[in-house]
Amino acid sequence: MSGITNLDVLLATMEPALVEGGFVYASVPAGELAAHLSRGPIGLFREEEGITLILPADAADGLAASSPMRMITLTVHSSLEAVGLTAAFATALTVDGISANVVAGYHHDHIFVPERDAERALETLRALSRAAREKGEA
Template sequence: MSGVTDLAELLATMEPALTEGSFVYASVPAADLAAHLARGPIGLFREEEGITLILPADAAEGLAASAPMRMLTLTVHSSLEAVGLTAAFATALTKAGISANVVAGYHHDHIFVPEIDAERALETLRDLSRTAREKGDA
């Protein structure tokens, strides 16, 4: 397994980046998945009730979907075996009163937050990283 596992290093070196555009979560029946792939989902997950798609908000026309969200990417290559990273950023966002939905990719963690909270979430995560760097200097 590749990627960083040390929590202190992950927090100190993560550089959260806000992705352009808005995204939504929508669910489609599994039997209809092929018809919806042209919408350009950036993620999907099979659940008992159907397939959850994460897709650009403007591609969700006609689907029941979540409110618009923004995606923040932690630009540190975190290992899927790392312990504590999700808890650390979830705690920081919780203290700031920001809802977060996390998707872990092979290379990075991606956090979907309400569109209205995106800039505040970005600053919260930058503060978390800054604090971790300062602790490392002590």
């Protein structure tokens, strides 16, 4: 398995980056997935009730969708077997009252937060990373 597993290193080097644009979560029946792929989803997940799509907000016309969200990518190459990274940033965001929905990709973790909280979430994550770097320097 590729990627970093050491939690201290992950936190110190995660460099959160706010991705341009807004995104929404929407659900479509499994049999209709092909018809919606042209909307450019950046993620999908099969559930019993249908296919959840994560797509640009402006591509969701006509679909029942979540409120607009922003995506923050942790630019460190985290291992899918790393222990504690999700708990650490979820705890930091919780303390600041920020909802977070996490998607783990092969290379990075992507955190979807309500659009209104995006800048605050970015600063919370940067502070978490700074604290980890300072701890490592002590």
